[in-house]
Amino acid sequence: MSHVSTPQPTDSGMPSRGDGSGGGRGDKRGRTGGRRTGRKILLGLAVLVVAAGGTGYWLYSGLDDNIEAIDLDKAIGDDRPAKLPTSGQNILILGSDSRAGANAALKTGNVSGARSDTALVVHIPEGRKKAVAISIPRDTLVTRPECTEADGSKVASARRVMFNSVYSQVGSACVVKTVEQISGIRMDHYMEIDFAGFKDLVDAIGGVTVTVGKDIHDTSSGLDLPVGTHQLNGTQSLEFVRTRHGIGDGSDLGRIGLQQQFLTALLSEIKKQDLLGSPAKTYKIADSLTQALTTDSDLASLTALADFGRSMNGVDPSTMETIMLPVSYDKTDPNRVVAAEPQASTLWKALRTGSAIPESAKKSPATGGSS
Numbered sequence: 001m002s003h004v005s006t007p008q009p010t011d012s013g014m015p016s017r018g019d020g021s022g023g024g025r026g027d028k029r030g031r032t033g034g035r036r037t038g039r040k041i042l043l044g045l046a047v048l049v050v051a052a053g054g055t056g057y058w059l060y061s062g063l064d065d066n067i068e069a070i071d072l073d074k075a076i077g078d079d080r081p082a083k084l085p086t087s088g089q090n091i092l093i094l095g096s097d098s099r100a101g102a103n104a105a106l107k108t109g110n111v112s113g114a115r116s117d118t119a120l121v122v123h124i125p126e127g128r129k130k131a132v133a134i135s136i137p138r139d140t141l142v143t144r145p146e147c148t149e150a151d152g153s154k155v156a157s158a159r160r161v162m163f164n165s166v167y168s169q170v171g172s173a174c175v176v177k178t179v180e181q182i183s184g185i186r187m188d189h190y191m192e193i194d195f196a197g198f199k200d201l202v203d204a205i206g207g208v209t210v211t212v213g214k215d216i217h218d219t220s221s222g223l224d225l226p227v228g229t230h231q232l233n234g235t236q237s238l239e240f241v242r243t244r245h246g247i248g249d250g251s252d253l254g255r256i257g258l259q260q261q262f263l264t265a266l267l268s269e270i271k272k273q274d275l276l277g278s279p280a281k282t283y284k285i286a287d288s289l290t291q292a293l294t295t296d297s298d299l300a301s302l303t304a305l306a307d308f309g310r311s312m313n314g315v316d317p318s319t320m321e322t323i324m325l326p327v328s329y330d331k332t333d334p335n336r337v338v339a340a341e342p343q344a345s346t347l348w349k350a351l352r353t354g355s356a357i358p359e360s361a362k363k364s365p366a367t368g369g370s371s
Contacts, residue, residue: 066290069300072190075148075173081186086126088354089312090185092176093120093133094167094192118241118259119163121179121187123351129314132321132357133263134347135256136179138164140327141336145181147174162336172294182339183348189308190296197292198241199234204281204288205273207231208265210240218243237262253324253337253366260322267317323347323357328365340365 084090095118119136140163147155147170155170166175176187193201202208211229218224223239232240241262244255273281286302299305326343330336339345346361 063286063290064301064303066287066293067300068294069297070173070190070294071297072173072176072187075171076177076180077148079145079177081180081184083186083188086354087128088126089124089128089188090351091122091124091189091191092179092187093122094118094172094175094190095194095198119175119179120263121183121185121351123185124312124315125354127314128312130319130321131315132323132351133260134351135260135322135324136163136182137253137256137325137327137337138162139253139336140325141330141333141338142166142178142182144170144174145177147171147177183351185348185352189299190294191299192294193289193292197288199238200288201234201285201292202232202237202266203234204285205270207233208237208262208269210262210265216243220244237266253327253364256324260324263322264317264320267320271317321357323362324364326361326364337366 119138121134121136122131123134124131141160142163144158144161144166146157149155149170155174161169163178166178172190172192176190180186209229209231212225212227215227216223216225218239221239221243223236223243225240230236241255241259243258270285273285290302295305299308326340326347327337328340330338343361343363346358349355350357350361
């Protein structure tokens with residue numbers, strides 16, 4: 001599908017997309033979430049902040065066709081937890097680790113297929129003045145529920161499968177269903193951003209500033225940061241959220257803290273940008289993000305994203321609490337983890353009921369050597 005024409009350049013520097021440059025992405029009506037290739041983030045939440053700019057978004061309506069959509073109700077059916085009885089929201093933010101296409105040039109390794117490499121359940125309580133983000137480690141062993149593939153065929157439930165394999169085995173709708181079964185919480189929305197898109201978004205906003213308390217040298221991800229404060233470009237940011245061998249015990253658990261730190265820094269940077277004062281820059285950010293973005297069908301337009309973003313405008317990224325789902329090392333396979341009980345159940349119950357999360361439910365027996 002060629003890109004839909006948008007307004008020609010004006011004195012504000014608005015770019016033109018009328019020539020279709022940048023490559024088409026195919027008819028999204030024929031695609032499903034299971035075909036999404038991508039990776040990393042933490043970042044789906046950034047679209048809420050970008051969308052909150054609000055005024056003038058009709059200028060960017062041509063970007064709607066960039067966004068891929070998943071109809072969760074159709075894909076999952078009625079086998080879902082009940083919706084919250086309040087105005088609170090729960091969003092599953094996913095990144096996957098495809099090594100294909102533009103992602104192949106980003107030091108992502110030689111692993112075939114695509115897996116969900118980062119997963120965050122973001123809970124925004126009623127009132128929408130704060131948020132908490134729960135990271136689900138990719139190596140967590142879970143029970144995958146029965147799911148339906150894009151062609152309508154059924155995939156049987158399976159026990160003790162790695163959480164990050166659900167995406168490649170059945171697709172993103174099954175990831176949503178798996179998270180809902182684990183937590184007992186209905187996901188109101190779903191967002192996914194791909195590997196290369198993450199890099200482009202960071203470059204579009206001019207970089208993100210982070211501070212590290214220890215030297216990080218990871219030849220696998222390419223990250224080489226001495227102690228101190230650094231402004232990271234897109235490539236460096238990608239290395240930062242991917243690094244695992246330069247911290248802790250080299251497991252996925254060690255890097256979750258870096259991912260959470262980066263999320264807060266990224267959202268804070270986007271929120272302080274003068275989006276309304278720089279239409280050209282805002283267009284560049286919106287273009288980068290929408291080309292990398294997959295959402296549930298209810299959010300699959302800039303109008304819907306802007307409305308949702310404005311509803312979340314009271315959430316301050318700097319006050320967002322980030323928690324790793326409490327896990328312990330699996331007794332059969334020490335390279336895998338399982339949900340630690342009763343901590344995990346207590347954590348999910350607190351989110352379901354809108355109550356305070358006990359400190360005991362935030363502590364993970366398995367830390368990856370990061371604490």
